[in-house]
Amino acid sequence: MGLIAIIGGTGVCDLKLLDHIHDGYMDTFYGTIHYVKGAYKGKDIVFLPRHGKTHSIPPHLINYRANILGLKRLGVTAILATTAVGSLNPDYKPNEFVLPDQFLDFTKLRHTSFFDGGENGVVHVDMTSPYCQTLRKTITDAGTLLENYDIHPTGTYVCTEGPRFETPAEIKMFEKLGGDLVGMTNVPEVCLAREAEICYATVSMITNFAAGISPTPLTHSEVLECMAQNSQRLRALIMKTIEIYQDTDCDCRHTLKDYGGFTV
Template sequence: MPAIAVIGGTGVYDPHLLEDPREEMVVTPYGEVRVFCGKWRGKEVAFLPRHGTAHSVPPHRINYRANIAGLKKLGVRFILATAAVGSLNPQLKPGEFVVVDQFLDFTKRRESTFFDGGPEGVVHVDFTQPYCPELRELLVRAARTLRLPVHDKGTYVCTEGPRFETPAEIKMFQHLGGDLVGMTGVPEVVLAREAEICYATVALVTNFAAGIAPYRLSHEEVVAMMKSKEEELRRLLLQTVYWIEETRTCSVCHQAVTGPVKVKEGEK
């Protein structure tokens, strides 16, 4: 059973990121999930193309709950996710990697929790550290070891999509402290935490956002940049996979729901 999974975003569709990948269909209460399982340096790793292998699923139609539930069912405890993003911050330039540390959620119609008042009840999960700090540290260390351009933090703004944002929206996101903008990071990160899976995102800046870039945005531009950085991203992910200790327990992620509840002094 794979303890580690890679979720590939735009431009990251090929299961041959791993050795001898095999396809598996995982049945969950939220639908079936197509996952590829293979190996890297002896480690069993799952690969899930977020948009499908041909980019056939738009951001707002991705079955995020099924994807995370499927990986959980396979035994996954650590997820490395990729994202193609636009930059709102002049310091974060196209072609550079960013290991995201915070997010702003501007999605509208997505199922964003496993705990919606049904049999699972209602749970309020802490998000002081939305992304696993240990996985983030490994990603940054791997990028620096490989001498790749990387920033160790950045706030990811998630929009509903599939359209790109307006310049007015981008200006608002900048005022709110956003650094990057994308369409798929939420609720994926939220569901991973609810499933008690360590999760981290490495974003590749593909362009400056609307109103900052001096031209019209296009999906083709995003895919072209991802293609040009494909080998660097592959090396970064696989180096990080190699360093993950599959048996370790993370105090932030692995007990996010089932961990002991701390009662403040004076409360009952």
């Protein structure tokens, strides 16, 4: 059985719930990652704080390639990611959860692939279903086992470069293009996980309506306040998902079969 990884903020994974906890480091070609490993109800868990232990790394400077490659080398086969997002959709309200099934990439300067030519060659990975269907269904099933969970089963995540918030004109454009959510971290994380043949899904927590939709200017403290209020509910959803998840073979594990598999 492979490892399950959680990628998110420090409030997402309560280390008090884990047994046999220890800190670890994994060196990769792209850099070193720091993680916490433990066990939850007999399953091995790896927690990776996306923004660093003290939330000191802004979204556009996160070393996404090191994070995903490091998890792959640790033996991770499934990733549960969490993201804080603004809503572009009036039916998706603050404090609700969404399971994105598609994304729009508006990042500008990030490394989005392990395959930049040279020794690694060139790979064109299929992104028809960017997020693992099995993991998404398991999260939905976990939500039904918990009380008072309003989880939207689909949504299009618009990823921007950050770290600034978006303008009302940008939000209006994203809405016209079919976006439901806007955030700064899901791309290239989801793309790299797909290249690495790791099952990946994200739970997006809506913290606010986006600029131009919200009646007031956006503040980072508003986002943090909503995260603090809902961190326990998000944590319960993630841990229940881990509890019921069955680590079986999946199409996500064979995305590069035409290239001989992931060997970076």
